[in-house]
Amino acid sequence: MRIVLGVAGGIAAYKAVLLLRALREAGHEVRVVPTRAALEFVGRPTWEALSGQRVTTDVFEDVDEVAHVAIGQHADLVVVAPATADLLARAASGQADDLLTATLLVTRAPVLLAPAMHTEMWEHPATVANVATLRSRGVHVLDPASGRLTGADTGPGRLPEPDEIAAAALALVDARPADLAGLHVVVSAGGTREPVDPVRYLGNRSSGRQGVALARAALARGARVTLVAANLAVPPPGGVDVVTVGTAAQLRDAVRTAAKDADVVVMAAAVADFRPVSPADAKIKKREGAAAPTIELVETVDVLAELARDRVRPGQVVVGFAAETGDAHGSVLEHGRAKALRKGADLLAVNAVGDGLGFGTEDNEVTILDAAGRPVASARGSKDDVAHALWDAVRALV
Structure with a gap:
């Protein structure tokens, strides 16, 4: 596949640079198109x-090849990382004052922009409007990650990690x-x-990677996607509707609202x-000589079982995940079968967690059970691979 990697x-x-290496190692042909400013940070010899x-970088270079048109015409995919506030503004207004913006105007291939800038710039109304404009035209714009920025400040505006950008692209x-x-x-x-x-x-150790992969895969397969995001460690994919929640009660309310249609x-x-x-x-204090506090717990609502029981529209398919560990009472799969029977979901993806499995990892392995606890599919590999396997199973039901 021919990929254009734009660098602002x-x-x-x-x-x-790491994104370029990842794309090349995946077997793709990559043409790097930096802006002049980008070469102040990473030089031409590195990219070449x-x-x-x-x-x-300039439309007046390689004029005999008509590069400002040909690069975009021949691309199967265009990725810009980082996409600065300036680049977003120029792309949104349709400027073509360098080779990269000209390529963005010419290409009819999918375009993914990965913004990176200081928080104030990302949150400025001009940038918010530019991103909305680009998304309305079908451009996929990732939300930046939150974390340490150039100086001592932190906040949203950090470039997502290269492997996450590559997977989304x-x-x-x-x-x-x-x-x-x-x-x-x-x-x-x-x-x-x-x-x-x-x-x-x-809390728990879930990073949200598998759910984000599911949203990304569904979007790639043509669905309209609503992602209910609880404390993600990775950015949500561009092009999906994101509802941010924190607690189980908030998640329940958000999912039930989104599930209505x-x-x-x-x-x-x-x-x-x-x-x-x-x-x-107030913060619970540790006091010398005092006993440790006792925290009384109560069960939360079983959101999956409730969704499966109270289908809010006819024919709705409900799918659950069961993160399990084997114990003296049964194996991972045995616990998963019992949960499938108890929850009533149409499909249940069962995966083992703990000791480097499941939570926080790049890969996953699941067995997909039907409502009767019978295996209907299995998948092992990247979380994107697992996501597509699950959607294959869902597609047979809708």
Whole structure:
């Protein structure tokens, strides 16, 4: 596949080097098109050595090849990382004052922009409007990650990690058919956090990677996607509607609201089974000689079972995930079968967790059970691979 990697002039340009390597190692031909400012951060020799192709920035270079048109025409995918506030503004207004913006105007291939800038720039109304304009035209714009920025400040504006950008970009040109077109799917992702006091919570190790992969795969297959995101460690894919939640109760309300017109609901989030009965209003202090506090817990609502029981529209397909560990009472799969019978979901993806499995990892392995606990499919590989396997199973039901 022929990929154009655009690089705008921001300090995060150094991460694009790793993105270039990842795309090349995946077997793709990559043409790097930096802006002049980008070359102030990473030089031309680096891009040429790693891409194996000549690097130009100006529409007046390689005039005999009509590069400002040909590069975009021949691309199967265009990725810009980092996409600065300036680049977003120029792309939104349709400028073509360098080779990269000209390529963005010419190409009819999928385009993914990965913004990186300081928080104030990302949140400025001009940038917000530019992003909305680009998304309305079908351009996929990732939300930046939150974290340490160039200086001592932190916040949203950090470039997502190269492997996350690569996965999001390649999902746009996945060879699978758009067999979910016309469907609205709701996916929950991440892990809920139940407050103990204003600074502490009961939580779990879910990063949200599998749920984000499910949303990304559904989008690539043509669905309209609502992602209910609980404390994600990875950015949501561009092009989906994101509803941010924190607790199990908030997730329940958000999923039920989104499910009212959904054809499929996939509960991939790790929802807390218990919450403190009475969270403290102030931070619980450790006092010398005093006994450790006792925290009384109460069960949370079983969101998956409730969705399966109270279908809010006829024919709605409900899918759950079961993160299990084997114990003296049964294996992972035995616990999964019991859960499938108890929950009543149409499909249940069972996976082992713990000791580097499941939570927080790049790969996953699941067995997909039907409502009677019978295996109907299995998948092992990247979380994107698992996501597509699950959607294949869902497609047989809708």
